[in-house]
Amino acid sequence: MKAAVLREANKPMEIEEVQISKPGPREVMVRPIAAGVCHSDLHFMDGSYPYMLPTILGHESAGIVEEVGKDVTYVKKGDSVITCLSAFCGHCNHCLTGHLSRCNSPEVSRKPEEEARISKAGSQIHQFLNLSSFAELMLIHEHALVKVREDMPMDRAALIGCSTTTGVGAVFHTAKVEPGSTVAVLGCGGVGLAAINGAAIAGAGRIIAVDMVDSKLDLAKAVGATDVVNASSGEAVGQIIEMTQGGCDYTFEAIGLKATAEQAFQMLAPGGTATIIGMIPVGTMVELHGVDFLSEKKIQGSNMGSNRFRVDMPRFVDFYLNGKLHLDQMISKHIKLEQVNDALEALKSGQEARHIIMFD
Amino acid sequence: MSRIEVESEITGNVWKIELKVGDKVEAEDVIMILESMKMEIPVEAPSAGTIVEILVKEEDSVEEDQILAIIES
Incomplete structure (x- = not known):
């Protein structure tokens, strides 16, 4: 698949062909339709927040379920979903007291000894915040997505994946x-x-x-x-x-x-x-x-609006569709994946709202 | 010869230890990867030398400023 790979902080991302693994137990393959370019991506790109490299940035997206792994019962192929970086384990103290966004459990990631979710020529490409949405496919834990109404426009839905919820x-x-x-x-x-x-x-x-x-x-x-x-x-x-x-x-x-x-x-x-x-x-x-x-x-x-995103995001979708949440004005431009570096430069200038990557 | 303490900048968990005692490192080589609030954060060697101690193991919880490893240069 095609993805925007960040190999060095403060350098432009390169569009590369990379390999994505098959869905394992409790994993879902999502084909993103839209991905927002967020200021938080810039913090990681410029190194003010260190992150393992190479990585594929992007963490604000909406798309369609392409394939599900073993034991996934929540979604099926063809469902409309919003992804969220607040992947929750569901059984730690934070989750059980309703503070899912504080969950710090590593079990929503693959273990170090398992095949990486994303790689190139056998070398790991680190998944960004368990998502990496600047790519044609996303392989994520089933607890990193929520189903939404099919009449929700996907570019607006992507915004709910991070900035709106936050x-x-x-x-x-x-x-x-x-x-x-x-x-x-x-x-x-x-x-x-x-x-x-x-x-x-x-x-x-x-x-x-x-x-x-x-x-x-x-x-x-x-x-x-x-x-x-x-x-x-x-x-x-x-x-x-x-x-x-x-x-x-x-x-x-x-x-x-x-x-x-x-x-x-x-x-x-x-x-x-x-x-x-x-x-x-x-x-x-x-x-x-x-x-x-x-x-x-x-x-x-x-952090991420202290969310309980499986409850919150469908409510935000309803807010948008009944006119209370103004997402149309938040999008300044629709772009292609190849223009992602330009979008991040525009964010640096502080002059524009959000650019949304649209995948064909 | 000086001993350099490699500290954690954040609270989190040790996700993966990349190097072992006795390995030689250059500045900015990744010694281990921490996971904190869904972020994979590299712990890099502050300068060149040899790793003489690794004070944590994978899946350990670590606190801000905790010493994770010792390098001799």
Whole structure:
């Protein structure tokens, strides 16, 4: 099959012919129809998050089941599915207490002594986050996908595979935003826009979008922001405290920087909660003013929107189809697999929303 | 001769140990692969030398800053 292979950090991916194994027990072969190019892919491509190389990036996709392995009963050939990196074992403490996105069990991967799921000329190509969707086929654990309605457009469904679930889930599950509350979202990329949309669905009274790019702030308004702040002036914290007369009940950092994580905490009202969604580079420390804890301000992390994706994703599909989840605006361009490097370059510029790879 | 401690940057599990005691390494050679939150994270030699101790085994849980191996250079 054809795939975009990353062999060295900070170098373009190459389109190569690679081999994919046959589905083993509890494994499913998925033919992706659409795959989003996500900012998280960029973090791994530029090495700010180290990963075993060579690998095939891509972790936000939707497609059709091509073949199932032994013991798979959940899906059959021809089913429409969304994939998710939050593959769950189903029996660890995290899974059994409803926190499937925290599952850290290695059993959804193949063991080191087993044949690799992806290889080239006998050498392993490391599967990325148990998915690797920048490829014509994906061989994944059955607990890394969810069935969805057949009338859901696959390019929109792909977005639900990561950015929507991460942003909306952070609002619904991690922070549990209350109706009428005041929310600020720092960063209006795919995840930030999803958080804004999620806050609107959750009934937040005021939703303040913060970014340095006006076109993204326009998108933010289209998906539910009530106010926007262009942070180019460097005075976002002061502006938001003034606008809200004392700070926000909930803030969401959707960039992955020390400075914006600290700002998300600084712009809280007493008792408020900052939720860090962005992937802050490994080794980076975040500094907070200790006295702020006396006003019961809180800060927390959110991974993949604290999802229970087999429940959440079909609900997000319904939200899209009944007009509450605005996915159409999130897609800036449909591309071919061969254009994946251009899509990642566009993400670096921060000027565009999402490019979606469409497979023939 | 100096002893260099190779530490884990993250909390996770040892998925695969690629090298063994006595192996010579160059800087950035992968000694083992950790798995953390579905990520396969390489643990690389910080400098050239010889592996004199590997302090974990496959499937072990490891903590941030835990010493995983010792290299002598």
